[in-house]
Amino acid sequence: MPENFTPVSVQQIEELLKWTLSENKTLTVKGRGGKTGFGHLMETDCTVSLEKLSGILNYDPAELVMQALPGTPLDEIEAALSANNQHLAFEPMRLGQLYNTHAESGSIGGTFMANLSGPRRFKAGAARDHILGIKAVNGRGQAYQSGGMVIKNVTGYDMSKLLTGSWGTLSIITEVIFKVLPAPQTSQSLCVLNQQPEAALALMTKLAQSPHDISGLAYLPGDLSKHYLHYDGIDDDTSLTMIRLEGSVLSVAERLKSVMRLIPHKWRTETMQQEASQQLWTSIRDVSVFTIFGNTPVIMKLSIPPAAATAITDFIKASAGVHWYMDAAGGWLWISMPEVLATTLIPGIRQKVAMHGGSAVLYSAIEKIKKTVGIFSPQPAALVALNKRIKESFDPGNILNPGRLGLV
Amino acid sequence: MPKPDPAIIAGRQALIHALQRLVSDEQLITDQSSLRVYETDGLSAYRQLPMLVVLPDSTQQVAEILKICSEMHTKVVPRGAGTSLSGGALPLEDGIVLGLGKFNKILDIDYDNRCVVVQSGVTNLAITDAVKQRGFYYAPDPSSQIACTIGGNVSENAGGVHCLKYGLTSNNILGLEIVLINGEILRLGGKHMDMEAYDLLGIITGSEGLLGVVTEVTVRILPDPETVRAMLLGFPSNETAAVCVGEIISQGIIPAGIEMMDKLAIEATEDFCQAGYPLDCESLLIVELDGPAAEVNQLIEQVSSIATECHATSIKVSQTEAERIRFWTGRKAAFPAIGRISPDYYCMDGTIPRKQLPHVLARMAEMSKIYGLRIANVFHAGDGNLHPLILYDANNPGELEQAEAFGTDILRLCVEVGGVLTGEHGVGIEKRDLMSEVFSEQDLQQQLRVKCAFDPDGYLNPGKVFPTLHRCAELGKLHVHHGKLAFPDIPRF
Structure with missing residues (x-):
């Protein structure tokens, strides 16, 4: 009996799922396998990979819409867009390095199933904000579609959004349609040196409230920044507050002046070199800034009201071996911690997050830790039950990525 | 509409008694003449008196009302301001209208987190009004924004003239409080960007009141752009104007809005409110550009030259804020202007x-x-x-x-x-009966199964969106024969 399936058509996926359901088997669903480290370890009977359902089906730059098969490599999508001066505005992160999956870019299907985004999140949204339509096969082996090729559409429920971020637990997608946008002509970053977290957060807040259309606001404490510092006369443990502006050359130059006026003179501010800033934003996006500590097995991502960021960093700063940085103007905190602390620290962090409202997702850990604390924060019973009913409405036999999210 | 159930209509008095224990007399509308106010919405060709109208003033009351209705098998039509243009708030003869007019408070304006928490009956424009003195606004701006409620905006995923650049309602909300038909109160998202588990914010937005009753909304607010200017571009035909729209976007420009009006609309509007529209053209584009002054000026030049290449007959750029607003006055008055002719x-x-x-x-x-x-x-x-x-x-x-x-x-x-x-x-x-033009039976069944996850008995806003109603039990069945599901061959590929 085959254990690995690589379907080449929707019909094969329908057949596979009907068979899986009738035989009481279970499936691990992956695009190109770039994000298999997310969620609980699954022990399923078979694996289905969508790598052969690959290719761009429809791309007309003037329509700002692209239609692609789910297994299309994200790199291929981004290259096609780039050739037309367009991009995915939600700046999807790459998880290849975090999950050690040969640094591969993953697939466009996986990008949506994981609802990826990047530093531009607070301005441009996440994958969920760019999905327009989807074709999929549910856990009964029935193909269905939702949405379409147009930017504005309220015809029926927004199933595409519900599937986005579902990590392959609701359906196997067979096509995605998404919005694309003109890429900025240029990008310019500033860094403010040596701010304490409170001062950095205050500055990021002020800038996010400004009309200068800033597309990146991140803060790296001194323990993380040293690899990226190339300025004379500063210490190794100097923190970096990063500010990114994107747009036309003229617009960026104008806004840069306006932004400089908002930064109090007492802070030393440097304009970053193109290449260095590019590299740093990529590291922030992909959570690879933690790699300077070598093996950092436990990583979580908090999405919080930005004003709560320092309350949470204050809470974790006393723990040895814990590192963190802020992205998305303080709306995100990425935290890495040693395994020995995880099972006590994570519930504490989640309690703190719950006080302010927010989410705290475990991105990386050994299964033992994942089992103890869960991938997601504990949720109220009514919400747990609703998530379970939604899962059943797509996948009554619980055959698709069973247990991956710990929701059922 | 679904056939009214005489037994439910006969039980009206019992329902009134049950609701009287929950709400004050002033919150319960039962007499014919007062019910008339609720008989229709923005799609006024359709009218139907509801059994009664209840106007709760707290989430707890909504929960208790829904619980009673589901226990008494009574259908519920939620209603914000009743501005729906698709009949979303059309009452049912054997159902109640749950009016959210008393949910009119702005609960929290939080500039540090760039969001506002409001009750669902607050109007769209009231949000912007509440934050504009600090230089912020709420982006989605449907034409009915002076009257329509944010709860209704969530239920319809309302857009407006600025969604090309700033997105729809679903891209501009962070959190919701909803009440399920069984009375459960759920808080989804909050003041943060990413919610855990399934994207319930995403599925509820645009669900037309069929999944839950929205009682509170947290919206994202944006800082006002530094400069906003509008252009009026006149064209010799609708076709040339349409080509120009495509050209602007092809050249990498995303204006804050691009609106189009044809000759009949231009003339009716100009006659109605003298917005200064050119009358010597067949088609008009209003292009709004926003951002830093230097960028906006540059974009105006670019758009002007694209328009010229597309055979524009006139190009007018707003020189003052008052003039920009006048350009929009015409567009926003277009519907009443047509109503006059x-x-x-x-x-x-x-x-x-x-x-x-x-x-x-x-x-x-x-x-x-x-x-x-x-x-x-x-x-x-x-x-x-x-x-x-x-x-x-x-x-x-x-x-x-x-x-x-x-x-x-x-x-x-x-x-x-x-x-x-x-x-x-x-x-x-x-458009309910046209759904099968877009969706197959299988597409619709999956949507209905999601409906069943929220409202298994179909009490919330039935008769809307879906052309045929199925029983959830039937939809949920796995067809088992001889103790086993139909046995397909092992897939061979």
Whole structure:
């Protein structure tokens, strides 16, 4: 009996799922396998990979819409867009390095199933904000579609959004349609040196409230920044507050002046070199800034009201071996911690997050830790039950990525 | 609509007694003349008196009312301001209307977190009004923003003239409090960006009141752009204007809004409110650009030269804020202006791929001749979201039916060119029976199964969106034969 399936058509996926359901088997669903480290370890009977359902089906730059098969490599999508001066505005992160999956870019299907985004999140949204339509096969082996090729559409429920971020637990997608946008002509970053977290957060807040259309606001404490510092006369443990502006050359130059006026003179501010800033934003996006500590097995991502960021960093700063940085103007905190602390620290962090409202997702850990604390924060019973009913409405036999999210 | 259940109607008095224990007399409307206020919404061709109207003033009350209704098998139609253009708030003879008018408080304005928490009956414009003195605004701006509620905006995923650049309601909300039909109160998201587990914010937004009752909304607010200027571009034909829209976007420009008006709309509007529109053109584009002053000036130059290449007959750029607002006054008054030149009009809402604009506008003009009904076009050209207004006179026998048939043909045309039935007004009852033009039975069944996860007995807003109702038990069945599911072959590939 085959254990690995690589379907080449929707019909094969329908057949596979009907068979899986009738035989009481279970499936691990992956695009190109770039994000298999997310969620609980699954022990399923078979694996289905969508790598052969690959290719761009429809791309007309003037329509700002692209239609692609789910297994299309994200790199291929981004290259096609780039050739037309367009991009995915939600700046999807790459998880290849975090999950050690040969640094591969993953697939466009996986990008949506994981609802990826990047530093531009607070301005441009996440994958969920760019999905327009989807074709999929549910856990009964029935193909269905939702949405379409147009930017504005309220015809029926927004199933595409519900599937986005579902990590392959609701359906196997067979096509995605998404919005694309003109890429900025240029990008310019500033860094403010040596701010304490409170001062950095205050500055990021002020800038996010400004009309200068800033597309990146991140803060790296001194323990993380040293690899990226190339300025004379500063210490190794100097923190970096990063500010990114994107747009036309003229617009960026104008806004840069306006932004400089908002930064109090007492802070030393440097304009970053193109290449260095590019590299740093990529590291922030992909959570690879933690790699300077070598093996950092436990990583979580908090999405919080930005004003709560320092309350949470204050809470974790006393723990040895814990590192963190802020992205998305303080709306995100990425935290890495040693395994020995995880099972006590994570519930504490989640309690703190719950006080302010927010989410705290475990991105990386050994299964033992994942089992103890869960991938997601504990949720109220009514919400747990609703998530379970939604899962059943797509996948009554619980055959698709069973247990991956710990929701059922 | 679903056939009214006489047993439910007969139990009206018992329902009133049960509700009287929960709410004050002033919150319960039962007499015929007062119920009349609620008999229709923005789709006024359809009318129906509800059994009664209840106006809760707290989430707890909503929860208790829903619980009672589900225990007494009574249908519930949630209602915000009743501005739906698709009949989303049309009452049912054997159902109650749950009016959210008392949910009118702004609960928290939080500039540090760039969000506002409001009760669901707060109007769209009231949010912007509450934060504008600090230089912020709430981006989605449907034409009815002065009256429509944010809860209704969530239920319909409302758009407006700025969604090309700033997105729809679903892209601008962070959190919701909803009440399920069984009385459970759920808080989803909050002041943060990413929610855990399934994207319930995403599925509830645009669900037309069929999944839960929205009682509180947390919206994202944005800082006002430094400079905003609008341009009026006149064209010799609808086709040339449509080509220009595509050219602007092809050159990497995303204006804050691109609106289009055809000759009939321009003339009616200019006559009505003197917005300064050129009268020597067949088609008009309003292009709004925002950002830093230098960038906006540069974009105006670019758009001007694109428009010239596209044979624009006139180009006018707003020189002052007052002038910019005047440009928009015309657009925003377009519907009432059409109302002045025709006793009745029927507003459609299809979306099409932008490149199909010239073709679809030409086809609609042909259809207009065939039906003998005039048509005015005022719409969101940048999104490809059409709002053809079909002019008719309901006093002429048969004309309403003709207008509806014309509208249906337009929507079929939208679907034929790769578009959809509705861009922002919702399916409601209006387009319900056209859903099968877009979706297969299997597509609809999966949507209905999601409905069942929220409302297994179908008490919330039944008769809207879906052409046929199925029992959840039937939808949920796995067809088992001889103790086993049908046995397909092992897939061989």
